[in-house]
Every structure is written in structure tokens, then in C-alpha cells.
Amino acid sequence: MTKKPVLHYFNGRGRMESIRWLLAAAGVEFEEKFFETREEFEKLIQGGALMYEQVPMVEIDGMNLVQTRAILRYIAAKYDLYGKNLEEQAWIDMYVEGLRDLSDMIMYFPLSLPKEREMNLEYILQRATTRFFPVYEKALRDHRQDFLVGNRLNWADVQLLEVILMVEECKANVLSGFPLLQDFKVRTSQIPTINRFLQPGSQRKPPLDDESIGTVKNIFKF
Ligand code: GSH
Incomplete structure (x- = not known):
């Protein structure tokens, strides 16, 4: 059985949301590992998995993929959502x-x-x-x-x-x-994979509220 991709990010939209959308539309199940504090984010950096010490990062096909556009392009090409020529x-x-x-x-x-x-x-x-x-x-x-x-x-x-x-x-x-x-x-x-993602309880994230903005500022120090 192929391993599910694992998405590393905080529990919010940000740069990861379009990656969630694309995987969901492709009908690909994925896991998410959220960090909630600066310390947890730094642990991920120290583990050496983040090429630029930044997220999003997606574990897929034995790689730790970073850079949002690179990740999206890989998923689009892999799941035949990137045109025919x-x-x-x-x-x-x-x-x-x-x-x-x-x-x-x-x-x-x-x-x-x-x-x-x-x-x-x-x-x-x-x-x-x-x-x-x-x-x-x-x-x-x-x-x-x-x-x-x-x-x-x-x-x-x-x-x-x-x-x-x-x-x-x-x-x-x-x-x-x-x-x-x-x-x-x-x-x-109405496309079934997308429709499922639009239902409550899916891995789609809501817009950031004031509390999550505080968490994000704390994690990324701005
Ligand atoms: N060009 C990168 C991408 O598109 O993935 C930018 C990534 C980025 O700025 N990520 C933010 C981050 O990790 C979180 S959304 N910030 C921590 C830092 O830059 O030190």
C-alpha cells in the first residue's frame, strides 16, 4: 500500500491550504502533522527536514518537498491535473x-x-x-x-x-x-472529490480567527 502524504504545517490555511485542496481534488488521502508552538516548529527545523527552514513541507514518495509552488506542481503532475502538453x-x-x-x-x-x-x-x-x-x-x-x-x-x-x-x-x-x-x-x-472536501469535518481549514493569528505570529516570530 502506498504511504499517504504527510503535511507539516500549523493548523490553519496559510500556504498549505491550496496543497490540501489539490490533494483532495485528486482524491488522495493525506495525514497532517501540526505544530502549535515555536518550540515544535524549531524541532522540525532541527530535524533537518526543512530545506529552507520553512514550511509548508510535504512528505511524499520518500521526499521532503518544500516550496509551495514546487509541491503543487509535483502533485498536479503526479495526479494528472497539469495538462497534456x-x-x-x-x-x-x-x-x-x-x-x-x-x-x-x-x-x-x-x-x-x-x-x-x-x-x-x-x-x-x-x-x-x-x-x-x-x-x-x-x-x-x-x-x-x-x-x-x-x-x-x-x-x-x-x-x-x-x-x-x-x-x-x-x-x-x-x-x-x-x-x-x-x-x-x-x-x-459538485465533483465528488471536491464536494467531499467542502463538507463539514473535512481537512479544509476555516479562515484564521484572532486566536489563530496570535498562534501564527508566535510560531513564525513576526
Ligand atoms: N517561498 C516559500 C514557499 O512558498 O513555500 C515561503 C515559505 C514561507 O514563508 N513559509 C513561512 C515560514 O516557514 C510559513 S507560511 N516562515 C518561517 C521563516 O521564514 O523563518
Whole structure:
């Protein structure tokens, strides 16, 4: 029996969440080892498993994989979610990198200073609706398929759904001007592996609350 991948991170979204999403969408079961304190994180570093003394780290196929993008690309390629040729991979990379830009803004948002919160939220929503979502709406319209690239689910689709749901947590009706993205959301949410991940009790993590922000600041010393 193949060993399940083991994910090393704190018990929250951060940079690990899109890795959880991709494994879940691929139908791959995984284990998680959480650290909750600076001391536990340092123990992991001292064990020598973190190439850059950073997480996320995923134990998979006898390797300790680090660097979020490298991990995602490995999983996408291994589970056939990375297109069928170099051209499809280039499109997937372009979509995924745009989605990463947007999701990074959302990842850092809970760390906003109270006086900058509203302004930062406005900025995220403005960027989502004027720069990023129009790209994916147009891609679906021009491509005339259920998916962004090719004619089957790939890494970019999984990340698009993840990011749509994240932005909707900031503003529920944010997709109102994007009919094809609305359909895309409904359609991809019904894919059985993804649907299971969306159910309560899955390994999907909630947005960071104030208590977990304190824990994260303590672990990573910022
Ligand atoms: N480029 C890296 C990646 O994408 O994986 C950045 C990783 C990173 O900054 N990880 C943070 C960390 O380990 C936690 S989310 N910080 C501790 C440190 O940099 O000392």
C-alpha cells in the first residue's frame, strides 16, 4: 500500500491550504502533522527536514518537498491535473500564478492593521473584480469548455474554485457580474472529490480567527 502524504504545517490555511485542496481534488488521502508552538516548529527545523527552514513541507514518495509552488506542481503532475502538453501547462501556470497573486493578498489580509483593514479589503475586492475574475470569465467564455484548459479538470480549476470561495468570504455577492464563474463554481463544487472536501469535518481549514493569528505570529516570530 502506498504511504499517504504527510503535511507539516500549523493548523490553519496559510500556504498549505491550496496543497490540501489539490490533494483532495485528486482524491488522495493525506495525514497532517501540526505544530502549535515555536518550540515544535524549531524541532522540525532541527530535524533537518526543512530545506529552507520553512514550511509548508510535504512528505511524499520518500521526499521532503518544500516550496509551495514546487509541491503543487509535483502533485498536479503526479495526479494528472497539469495538462497534456507544454502548451496546456503554460496556460495552467499563467492562471495559477494570477490566482496565487490574489490569494496571497487574502492570506495577508487578517494581518492588516485595524486602521487599514477597510482599505485593504476594498483593494482586494477591486483587484478581484477588475483584474482577476474578468480573466477567468473570459477564459471560460472563449474556451467554451467546463474547464479553464483542455476538457478536463486541472490544477487551475481547483485553485480557481478555492479562490472564488475565499473572495466570497470577503463579500458574498462578489460573483454577481460573472455568470460563467457562478456556473463554474456550482459545477466544480459538485465533483465528488471536491464536494467531499467542502463538507463539514473535512481537512479544509476555516479562515484564521484572532486566536489563530496570535498562534501564527508566535510560531513564525513576526
Ligand atoms: N517561498 C516559500 C514557499 O512558498 O513555500 C515561503 C515559505 C514561507 O514563508 N513559509 C513561512 C515560514 O516557514 C510559513 S507560511 N516562515 C518561517 C521563516 O521564514 O523563518
